[in-house]
Amino acid sequence: MSSISKPNSPVTVSISSHPHGKVATITLSNPTRLNSLSAYLLEELKASVITLAQTPNLRCVVITGGPLPNRDIFSAGIDISEAKAWPDAKAARDAITRLHLACKSLREIHVPVIARVNGHALGGGLGVAASADLRIASSDSLFGMPEVQRGVPSTIEAALLPRQIGAARARRMLLLGDLIPAEQAESWGLVDRVVDRKDLDGAVEEWVQLILRNGADALRAQKRLMAVWEQVPLREAIDAGVWEFGKAFEGQGMEAEGRRMMNEFGSQSKGRKSRL
Template sequence: MNLSLPHADVRIDAAGIATLTMQDAGVLNILSTPVINGLRHALSQLSHNKAVRVLVLRGAGDRAFVAGADIAEMAALDASSAQRFIANLRDLCNAVRHFPVPVIARIPGWCLGGGLEFALACDLRICADEAQFGMPEVKVGIPSVIHAALMPRLIGAAHSAWMLLTGELIDARRAQDWGLVNAAVPQAQLDETVYKLAQSFAALGPEALRQQKKLLRRWETMSVDDAIEDSVGEFGAAFNTGEPQKFMNEFLASKRRGKG
């Protein structure tokens, strides 16, 4: 299935791997209000499609994932319009964080500011070893906000303070060492790595994956004890889907064949 929407090209293959490619956002995939609105619309449509097993987010071209929010647009804002702009970007990132299936960010190059926040909202981030990451907002007179708040729990307080207070860039190797990305691979291997990861998700039980993603988001707002108790009911509910019976019996059958 292919779908062309304003600022978004959507493709869903037979395995349920959806790829959302940003369109008409410049060579660096800049997040302006029209682009943000287009991506939000595309994500809303995809979120209701039960055929989708995993979503890959990418920019057009390989110069950038997203090199930030639109500075030309932001330079003309006042306090009121600035809040509207950032609330719209917040809602875009939340649409990714709460997307019902795993979301993979494909990061070939620049990933800066609002673009890094967009990537942080994804479940997994795979980058090329040429990629560069930064939160340079302080250098243009604004703080890093919204999903920059995810950074301390992801990479720790010290690394977050360095990135957010200095506005300096880090390379792919450091991003991987700090836990900002899950893998950094040669540019020539980026698509293959992302696709293999997406295939591994597509091969799993779709209801189990949706349950696990939902639990990950819920656990972020719970104490450990509450999260443990909350998960008991979810474990039982999994057996209403038929997936545990299917996958466990397939596993047992393969073990029996191996012994034979």
């Protein structure tokens, strides 16, 4: 296990090596403020993700909240102690842009990101979780966008919610500002899996191992495609997929990941009775 964190940083990054590549774990730590997203924490988060993107053989990133004295919380969102001191509209826009850029770095990194939601994910904290590709939550977690209760709208990555849970459910969360339990978040599609707190690490590790066995180039292509699909008409999305599929077979012999893994699968299946 290695680390790329600065001393005393509110964002710690540990990297573990596996036979098929490296897995990074990002921990958000602001224990006196419920892991809220201070300006410094957000700058460190963005810088950490940018550094991770240059890490050779990186295959997966897990992001989670650091331990607190009495309970675990993923993140309570923007640090209110800072927000109430913003002097003008420019300061507020600069601050919310800082949060957006941190979320954007998670969405754009070339490997799958799993949010290990180990407690409440509120406001900007939910925005960070929503920016991950996959979300696993402990059963005692709560989710909400309570910004309207603080006199401001939910913005930036809150725009992901209508796509993730549907427009009607997003309106409920954004206009009422109320909190929903983990089981309801799972039924809405806001999180992908809910487990007991004691099983959270095991559930995350199970998905990490599934990612590690997949083709590294194929996963990068899949992330690129999903980003394209969010922005272009269906015809363009299909054309982009055709192009990426062909790229899997570029190169000579077994240096092409698609050809190599197809052959490996064929060899493993040879002599087995088909289940289809």
